[in-house]
Amino acid sequence: MNRAAGDFEVAADGGQPAAVVPGRRGRPRSAAADSAIIEAVLSLIEDGVSIAELSMERIAREAGVGKATVYRRWPGKNALMLDVMRSLDVPSPPAAGLSVRDDLVSLLEFLRHRGLAKRGSALLRTVVSHVRAQPELWAEYHATVIRARHEALLGVLRRGVANGEIRADHDLDTLADLFVGPMLARALLHERTDLPEALPADLVDLVLEGVRPGARPAAATAAG
Structure with missing residues (x-):
């Protein structure tokens, strides 16, 4: 199983499903990259892609960013999907x-x-x-x-x-x-x-x- 599939179920360390982690010290996160990644997930779901078919690699390609950029923000797809759902909430x-x-x-x-x-x-x-x-x-x-x-x-x-x-x-x-x-x-x-x-x-x-x-x-x- 590749990294994207494994991180879908658990955090990178193999523990409980990942939660959104606080921003790390250093260079500030790019709001544009955050938006592009969430937009990519929404677009893929609209096109009929199931969550099971989503991979971090595919999301990165759709967003036009590197896979490492996605993983710096979200340790796994559970954390990413939670932010995607929240992005739609008003x-x-x-x-x-x-x-x-x-x-x-x-x-x-x-x-x-x-x-x-x-x-x-x-x-x-x-x-x-x-x-x-x-x-x-x-x-x-x-x-x-x-x-x-x-x-x-x-x-x-x-x-x-x-x-x-x-x-x-x-x-x-x-x-x-x-x-x-x-x-x-x-x-x-x-x-x-x-x-x-x-x-x-x-x-x-x-x-x-x-x-x-x-x-x-x-x-x-x-x-x-």
Whole structure:
């Protein structure tokens, strides 16, 4: 196995999967080289190259830099892929706090807009296909990116419970999944399916209709 393949699973010393290391002393890193390398990975994934097919040599060629330049920045592809994912992340806008419904629609619209981006959806599908073999990569991304977005959604739902817009007898993590799940399913399972502009509002209204105070559970409705 060549160096690129081996570094894909573990750090250069054979230990745990590599994390991004701090910059070393000496000549400052070139921001242009960093950007070119990350851009090269994104371009290759867009062209249908799987993570398994990526090598540090191939990435270096695509970026127009030497392989040593890549390894000086990232000890292995796990560390590089984590920075690639982070490069696509844009913090979601803060909730306006005027309406729980409008804040939920705004959060889902942000996800819809990102889901329409070819790079975002392509990377998501590629990473999910790889996560079984590299759970540490997904765990790190979840801890640094996904958790913050989930907490933002939970914050809006908690406010909805506090002001009486949402019933208090539902698990909020489950409710959060009901809002986000359909959009993720389309992005992951239906590659060429667009996310319509009306989808965020439709999802929010559909879920809120079922969890508003006074709404009857389905079982009770059927029994009546």
